[in-house]
Amino acid sequence: MPYPVIRPARADEYDEIARVWMESWVSTGLAEASDFMLANLRARVRREIEHGWSLFVADDNGTIAAMLALHVPKLYLDMLFVAPAYQGRSLGRQLLAFTRTQLPDAMYLRCVRENEKAWRWYEREGFEFEKEEIEPSNGFVMKYYRWKNKGNAP
Template sequence: MQVIVRDFVEADREALRQLFVVSRDAAFSWAVIGSHKLEDFDMSTAGERILVAEHSCHPVGFASVWQDDSFLHNLFVHPRYQGLGVGTMLLAGCDKYFSGAPTLKCLKANERAKRFYQSQGWRVRSEADGPEGPYFLMEADPRQQV
């Protein structure tokens, strides 16, 4: 499967809004279906650098980075494309937008995401509670950085 990672363009917005809802509904199985809204994408990515993973001219995933803090805010891959390397490609594409040691928050209930990030060289730095529930603050392990 050929996937390219590129910068977001405004024409991507509607497809990414839908992908965001579908992906969150699948990943956050504990949340009520319908609790994720299309406009959540706009609020969650406002002011962030957005990268799009595209296959056959269709977005299949995206990542967003808050560059000032080297913070990976979102990384979502459509459920049909998970396990095919799309997330790894998006994460690699984000590297150039991290000015310092990158961090992210991963909900504790999202065990699959935690395993993915750990497989990519991220480690748990601390634990805390947030509006969506308990989470891990993770950081890229500098020993894993190329």
């Protein structure tokens, strides 16, 4: 089966992207799906685009399989969420490889400490832990990571 195609998101897809984001987040066991959460994520997608997100989707023949949000000037991988039906198929690894084409020298990210599956995966993918801090907007303890392309090191 061919991988979904990674491409820039279109404005008419933002609501569906928010749904994929919510379903993936809920699959971590750290939240429950709700209309309230979905409405907040829909608003946030639009707000983050206005504040510099480069938003991509993994498109599986018209179905959004994942979302990827980068803030390229800040070298920041902000969001990487794979729809539950597509988890475990190496789509996250494909999205990360794509991210490294956009941010080839270094990047930063943060991950909720309780989402152990995610941060352990990032560590296996070469990210180095830097610190933990509480995120005031939601109360979660966030783990901060950095990746540096060792092939570009002097």
